Amino acid sequence: MKLDELLGLITKFIGGILTFTVLIFLFLVFLWTNPTVFSNKSVNPEDWQPKNPLTDIPDDQKHKLVKYGYQLVVESSKYMGPMAENPKVRYAGNNLSCQNCHLKAGTTRGSASFVGVSNRFPQFRGRENKQGNLAERINGCMERSMNGKAMPVESTQMKAIIAYMDWLSEGVPPEKEAEYKGFVKVEIPDIKADLVKGKEIYTLQCIRCHMEDGQGMRPDPKAKHLYPPLWGTDTYNHGAGMHRVLTAAQFIKASMPFEESTWDNPKLTDEEAYHVAAYINSFPRPQKSNPEVDFPDKKLKPVSTPYGPWVDKFSPEQHKYGPFPPIVEWYQKEYGIKKTK
Ligand code: HEC
Ligand code: HEC
Numbered sequence: 001m002k003l004d005e006l007l008g009l010i011t012k013f014i015g016g017i018l019t020f021t022v023l024i025f026l027f028l029v030f031l032w033t034n035p036t037v038f039s040n041k042s043v044n045p046e047d048w049q050p051k052n053p054l055t056d057i058p059d060d061q062k063h064k065l066v067k068y069g070y071q072l073v074v075e076s077s078k079y080m081g082p083m084a085e086n087p088k089v090r091y092a093g094n095n096l097s098c099q100n101c102h103l104k105a106g107t108t109r110g111s112a113s114f115v116g117v118s119n120r121f122p123q124f125r126g127r128e129n130k131q132g133n134l135a136e137r138i139n140g141c142m143e144r145s146m147n148g149k150a151m152p153v154e155s156t157q158m159k160a161i162i163a164y165m166d167w168l169s170e171g172v173p174p175e176k177e178a179e180y181k182g183f184v185k186v187e188i189p190d191i192k193a194d195l196v197k198g199k200e201i202y203t204l205q206c207i208r209c210h211m212e213d214g215q216g217m218r219p220d221p222k223a224k225h226l227y228p229p230l231w232g233t234d235t236y237n238h239g240a241g242m243h244r245v246l247t248a249a250q251f252i253k254a255s256m257p258f259e260e261s262t263w264d265n266p267k268l269t270d271e272e273a274y275h276v277a278a279y280i281n282s283f284p285r286p287q288k289s290n291p292e293v294d295f296p297d298k299k300l301k302p303v304s305t306p307y308g309p310w311v312d313k314f315s316p317e318q319h320k321y322g323p324f325p326p327i328v329e330w331y332q333k334e335y336g337i338k339k340t341k
Contacts, residue, residue, distance in 0.1 A: 043173075045173040045175040045176055048172075048173050048176055050107045050113075050115045050168065050172070050180065051107075051167070051168060051170075052107070053070045053105050053107070053164075053168075057070065057167070063167070065156075065159060065160045065163040065164075066160075066163045066164050066166075066167045068156070068160040068163075068164075069160035069161045069162070069163050069164025069165070069167075070105060070164050072098070072157055072160055072161055072164075073097065073098040073099055073102070073105050073106060073114075073161065073164060074097055074098075074099050074105050075097060075224060076092050076096065076097040076098050076146065077092060077094075077095040077096070077097060077224050078223075078224065079157075080092055080151070080157050081093070081094070081095060081096075081146070081148070082094070082095055083095065083222070089155075089157060090148075091142055091146070091148045091149055091150075091151045091157065092142065092146040092147070092148040093146060093147035093148040093149070093286070094146060094147045094148070094233075094234045094235055094236070094286070095218075095224060095225060095234050096145065096146060096225070096228055096229075096234075096235060096236065097224055097228075098141070098146075098161075100225075100228045101145060101242065101251065102114060103255055106165070106168065107168065108255075108263075109179055109180055109254070109262075109263040109264075110183060110184050110251075110253075110254025110255055110262065110263030111183070111251060111254060111255045112181075112182055112183060112251075113180045113181070114164070114165045114168050114169070115168050115169065115172055115176075115177075115180040116168075116169050116172040116176070116177040116180050116181060117134070117165050117168075117169060117181075118134060118162070118165050118166045118168075118169035119169050119172070119177065120177075120181070121133050121134040121137060122134075125137070125140075126295055126297070126300035126301070127140065127294050127295055128296070129295065129296040129297045129300065134162055134165065135151075135153045135158055135162065138151070138158065138161055138162070139151060141240075143239070143288070144236060144237055144239045144240035144241070144288055145236045145240045145241070145242060146236070147235070147236060147237040147240075147286045147288075183247070183250035183251055183253075183254060184250055184253055184254040184263050184266070185250070186246065186249045186250050186253055186270045186273060186274065187270045188246065188274075188322075188324050188325055188328070189270065189271050189274050189322070189323070190323055190325050191322065191323055192318075192321050192322050192323050193245055193274055193275050193277070193278030193279075193321040193322050194275050194278075195275070195278060195279050195282055195321075197272075197275040198275035198276045198277075198278050198279025198280075198282075199279050201268070201272050201275055201276040201279070202276050202279050202280070205256070205257050205267070205268065205276070206230075206256065206257065206276065206280075209227040209257070209258065210227055210228075210229070210230050211227070213232075214229060214230040214231045214232060214280065214283060215229045215232055215234075216228045216229045216230070230280040230283075231280060231281075231283035231284065231285050232283070232284070232285065233285075233286060235285055235286075236285065236286075237285060237286040237287060237288045238285055238286070238287050238288055238291070238306065238307060239288030239291050239294065239307070240288075242281075243281055243285070243306060244302055244304040244305055244306065244341065245274065245277045245278045245281055245304045245306075245320065245321065245322065246274075246277075246302070246303070246304040246324065246341045247302070247304070247341055248277035248280065248281060249270070249273040249274045249276075249277040250273075250341075252268065252273045252276060252277055253266045253268055253270065253273040254266055256268075274322075278320075278321050278322075281306070281320075291307045292307075292308070292309060294307075298310060298311040299311055299331070299335055299337060300337075302339065302341045303319065303324050303327040303328055303331070303339050303341065304319060304320070304322070304324060304341065305319060306319055306320040312327065312330055312331070312334075314326070314327050314330070327339075
């Protein structure tokens, strides 16, 4: 072997070692910045569980905002509603909590959970006829479900709620996102909702917690409701999603009676959920201001939106109590729009 050949071999050898070291280094950097990449692979999506905010929020500085967001969702009235000490942060106008509808702090299937929600925004919103972000969606519930006023995007409260939702949405297997999203399906009955039947179901299934007058129970008037009100002054307003009979029926089917119904084992039939949803929505409640500006493109209004104007000729009564299939068919025929709610 000549000297220059030997030198060539040595150079190659050193070059190889260098390349190898650089590769190892890059790999370590990758692991360092993506710590869960391998641990997650071993979790079978079927065994996956959403994070539990009670036990899983780390007790460090970084997660302080997440913890605060959790508290806001669970005790909205105390921290950002009528009971808040600082009048400036009384954004919610009623004493409901987000989790009265988004059960178990938004971790339960069948009640529009927050698990994965951050991954779905921004999205197109018919109510505003534009691309909307998560903060705008949260304010949609603030102004309607919570009968309050929009929180500034830069407020600590808004940032905290979003931080909490982001935390819940981390690492959700794609297979699980759909399962945790939205409500369960309800076959839309081909009849008008029957308030007499609704009252019978209410008496049998709901009265023991929400009471005959629909005001629920609040044993300690300085604390949140034990059982939240369904109508009257201290609940969601007439512009809320829950005020649509079809949306309320979907929520009720999977979630009520509380702790008896589940998304995969509902207690009421679709028709029962429909009649009782109409019953609870037949009573007076707070009125949202300027409801006529909702859905700038009126064709996109859900069929059971109980307030006008509509582009169709169906009566306000029919938009509130059905029967809905004729309205659904009309939009399909007239505009080729397939409505599900
Ligand atoms: C009275 C019941 C009720 C309350 C209280 C309520 N919401 Fe909602 N929320 C709903 C309904 C119903 C929907 C779905 C509406 C629809 O389908 O159009 C929804 C949807 C949402 C969504 C979108 C979910 C998704 O998967 O796209 C977010 C985010 C949200 N709410 C946040 C909140 C927050 C934060 C609070 C408390 C400040 C709150 N909500 C209080 C009933 C409620
Ligand atoms: C065992 C008690 C119980 C029964 C029975 C029950 N609920 Fe509820 N309901 C609750 C509780 C508790 C919440 C709030 C959940 C939370 O904060 O975790 C709630 C929330 C609700 C909400 C959303 C919040 C609001 O104020 O609008 C609606 C709507 C509702 N229930 C309707 C019904 C209907 C309809 C029935 C009968 C089919 C029913 N519930 C039966 C306990 C009950």
